[in-house]
Structures are given as C-alpha cells and as structure tokens.
Amino acid sequence: MSGHSNDNVSSKELWGGGRSPYGISYGKMYMWFFLVSDALTFGGLLSAYGFSRAASESQWPIGEQVFRALPGLDGQYPLIYVALMTFILIVSSVTMVLAVEAGHRNDKRGVVRWMLATIVGGMFFLGSQAWEWSHFIHGGGGSFLLAKEVTVTGENGTQYTLPVGEPIFMDHHFGELAEGYANGDSNVILENDHGHIKLVQFGEHTHEAELHSLTINKYIIGEQEVSGADASALWDARSESFKFGANMHENEYAMQQSYANFFFFITGFHGFHVFSGVVINIIIFFMALKGVFEKRGHYEMVEKVGLYWHFIDLVWVFVFTFFYLI
C-alpha cells in the first residue's frame, strides 16, 4: 500500500529532488509529526499527574470509587460509564478506519456513510463526557471536615478513630440542603429533635432531609457507612469547612485541589481534541459528499483526518488506564 524503498536508483537521481524519503505525501507526514508532538503533550500531562499523585501525602482518590454512577440509575457501577465511553470511541475509530478503507477503493458512498457514522460516534462521546463532567462538578452530596477527633463504628463493626480534618461525606439528599445551610442561606434551618438531626428548607415548597447516615473513606479504600448516634456525633464535630462537588477552587473528592484540576485539564484537553476532530470530520464528510475527492482521484484527506481521529482514541486509551484505572 505504501511506498517501497528505491533500490537501483543512481545517487544523482536520488539527490536530485522530487522524491519522498518517507514514501508518503508531505500532508500525511506533517500530520504524523503533529501527532508525535501532541502525544508528547499528553505524555507530559499524564506524567505530571503521576508525579503529583506519588508526591501526595494524603490519600489520592481511586477511579472505581469516584466514577461509578450511571445516568438515571441509582446503584454503583464502578468504571462502567468510562468503559462505555471507551467503547464508543473505539467503535468510532473503527468506522473511521472503514471510511479510509472505502477511500482506497474509491467508493464514495462508503466513505460518506462511514464518515457520518464516525461523526455520530464522536458526538456521542462528547455528550457522554458532558454528562460525566456535570456529574463530577455536582458531586455526590458533599463533605465536611472534622473539627475534633471522633471515634465511630462502621457498618462492618470496626471502630474508626477519625482525626481532626478528616473528610466526612453526606448523602445526596442531605447534602443538597446542607449546601444552602453551609452557605448561610437563612431559609435552611437545622433541627435537632432528640438526636434526630434534620435540615429543613422553607420556601415555596418546604423540603426536609434527615441525617440517616454519613460515609467515611468514600473515595479511597475502605468506604464505610456510619449511622445512628455515631452519625450525629460526626455531624456535631463538623468544622466550617464544607465542600460540594468540584470546581477550580475546591473539590469534595480529594484533599488536594490538583486532583480536580488534573481531571478538568486532562479530560478537558482530550475532549477539546474530540470536539475539533468532529468539526474536521464534518468538513471532510461534506467534501466527500460533494465529490471533491472523487474529482481529485484519491481520498488521502480521509486518511489524514483518520490519523488524527485514531490518535484521539489512542490518547483516551492512556487516559483511561492512567487516570481512571490505576
């Protein structure tokens, strides 16, 4: 398919110009070299992530504890959503390679069809990422830090002595009202009726949430639910420091803000590549549809954007392993 080395060529002819040492066109070569440099950028980002994680003195969140939600479902599905995103990207990579293959047969209909499928796949991935970001930003109920040492019993019967500054996690229902309470919303009142702690939000509709249980070690190893009097004791030992979800300044997942920042930057930078890839794919799709490549006699442009699109899949394979799995 590609070029072969030029044997039996006189050196005069070889050095006379008009030859391609790599056996590919300049456009494809520059796409390859752009991808080499772009991959080093991602390599640098993932290395920086690894170094920050290794240098971290407090525990770093683990993927299967943080990313275990599915849209519209309640239970816990560790990494299933991310695996689904990976699958979507692999499939769209496949439709792209089928478009390239169709191009090699000068099959215009095939190219158009598979390019369209690739665009749809890319949009599905972007949509999935939007949901994942939204979920990450909203968080799982929020946390507060302990102001004093508390000893509690977990659901497994083990006693835990939690030091000052330990994060304690609320459930979604209670956390929602706690956010207003922590931010000084005067419509949210804390009620303590014989150890039954309740947050009530007054307004057009009155909402209330009772404190049933709190969670310790939620995003690291050894997640435990604490309920009853122990949960009340944890709530009473709370400090002023609440965190809800994640943004550029604070996050409930880790003590270090760099965790959230790496999430936003690495997946965001990759998502931006996907977005630009979809835009370029749309352009190539319309060019193929209009017959530009048919007139040109070859479909090498499809091959070039194909390289970029596969590269996006390639980067995601590494992000999946080094950010989510390990």
Add this chain to the structure above:
Amino acid sequence: MERDDLIVNDNYSLNATHSEEAGVKIRKNIIYVTVLLTAITAVEVAMGIIFKRAETYTWEAIKWTFVALTLVKAGYIVMSFMHLSEEKSVLKKSILMPYILFIIYLFYILATEGFGHLFNHNSLH
C-alpha cells in the same frame, strides 16, 4: 490546475488503492482488531472491579498488567488502525524513537528524583 506539490513519479501512499477482494480481507482484520480492543477493555474493567486495592502485592501486579494491556491496545491502534506497520521503516523509526527516548527519560527521572519528597521534608513541605 496542475498541482506542483505532488510527486507523481514516486511510490506514494497517495496512490494507495486496493481491490474489492483485498478490501474484504482488510475489513475482516478491522473487525478482528475491534473485538480484541473491546475485549481487553472489558477485561481491564472486570479486573478493576474484582481485585481490591487493599491487598498491596496483588494490586502492584495488576497495575503492571494494566500498563501492559494498554500498550497492547496502543500497539494495535497505531499499527493497524493508523497503518504504521505498512509505512517505510524510516518513518516508523522517526515516529517511535521520540517515545522510546521519552520513556527512558521518564524512568531515569523517576529513579533519580521521584522519591525526593520522602527524604526532604524541610524544603518541599
């Protein structure tokens, strides 16, 4: 308009075409790689769910298994989907060599500097 940026006399990927019969074979290979990549991802996720991180030694082995599986996946994407295996060896080398150097550099910097924070509490924290 005549294009002066194309070198028609050379053996180019530009002229890469194949017949219907060859296409059938290529598509078969594409399906094979797809199934393989999907299966590896499924295995990775299953391993992440089954094995718990508390058992340090097991997890260390699993981590390296993840890295190995990732490299297998990456190899298939680059060599098969991106057709690098069909390119000239000089192109292959100029694309892959930077990474080999980069990885050697990373191992070097990890081995020499990576544990600095464990010994140097005064200056870093």
